[in-house]
Amino acid sequence: MTNLHELPATTSRLRVLVVAESFLPQINGVTNSVRRVLEHLAAQGHDAELVAPTGPVEYAGFPVTRVRGARLPFYKEFRIGLESRRRLRHTMQRFRPDVVHIASPATLGYQAAKAAHDLGIPTVAIYQTDLVGFAAQYDVPGGAAAMAALTRKIHVGVTRTLAPSTASLRQLEEMRLPGLALWPRGVDLDQFAPAHRSAQLRAELAPDGELLVGYIGRLAAEKELDLLTHLDDIDGIRLVIVGGGPEEQNLRRLLPNAAFLGLLHGADLGAAYASLDVFVHTGRHETYCQAAQEALASGVPVVAPRSGGPIDVVSPGAGFLYDPGNGVDLRADVMRLVADPLLRHRMSLAARRSVEGRSWWAVNETLVGHYRDVVGRNHGTRRLGVAS
DSSP: OOOGGGSOOOOOOOEEEEEESOOTTOOSHHHHHHHHHHHHHHHTTOEEEEEESSOOSEETTEEEEEOOEEEETTEEEEEEEOOOHHHHHHHHHHHOOSEEEEESOSHHHHHHHHHHHHHTOOEEEEOOOOHHHHHHHTTOTTHHHHHHHHHHHHHHTSSEEEESSHHHHHHHHHTTOSSEEEOOOOBOTTTSOGGGOOHHHHHHHOTTOOEEEEEESOOSGGGOGGGGGGGTTOTTEEEEEEOOSTTHHHHHHHOTTSEEEEOOOHHHHHHHHHTOSEEEOOOSOOSSOHHHHHHHHTTOOEEEESSSTHHHHSOTTSEEEEOTTOHHHHHHHHHHHHHOHHHHHHHHHHHHHHTTTOBHHHHHHHHHHHHHHHHHHTTTOOOTTOOO
């Protein structure tokens, strides 16, 4: 595994081709991370281009090359990239990147990795989606085995794979993948902060002074949101659901007393986080769990599964980790916080402190260090003249 402290420090400008399986207008962890990476590259004076199946004409001043895509039959709101290796090679030969950044690779990412290999360009792949767990949760026949094979096939062919948590790193190590390193996610400490707690929003959602217990994220089957039914009858709380997705109508039926606020962005999203008293997460297949980190930055104690990313994200004293899939354990942890105002206050302070060193600037500077390292190791092997 690569040691972060050994990465080279230099200021030369890089040319980075970012290939993403999803981008705007889709709002998810992959999109948000890619946006932050592009913004950082722009701020630091690097050159970049984005290849994705959706998106605006440009982002952060960089052009966006849109490629063919298709919707998943079991999740029509999610679009994946489908592009030929030949066309991706042509894009790389035109842009002439120093490194190709492959965000949460699946179908598009696999072809991009092969195209870059053909041309001798180093690749940094970001492991961000647990495709195996995703397929298993949707009960696709043979899906878990196919996704495990695809994950290995993709990551064997890249120069370096960056995993967001120790749990995902172990998962990849068990696949005997080379070139692994740990790269966590950053958080916007200005957008997500306790100061954004809104008395007006709290009054609207809890007119009788109820405590607000909320989930913020995608409303999809792999998030196991049916576990929230174990919280629906706790006295003195109001469930708050922020987000959208294919499970929304089913959740409205299961949780008739919950407040559904839909998709929120910017200041509205920051206020929603900070106005909660307890944040809950239910899905066990999170490679990182950015939503939990945003809640912590907002000074909100987190209750999440003892699985995947939350094991790293939720520090002791900033929340509770419960047995994955166990609604009884989830309810017990939430009730501990509901019943004890002093415990909530202590955990609120600890939550914010636990993420104060995780700014996006810091983690993206580490990412640039990985770029430079693979470029340096690859010096002299580029073959951009390969025919397309």
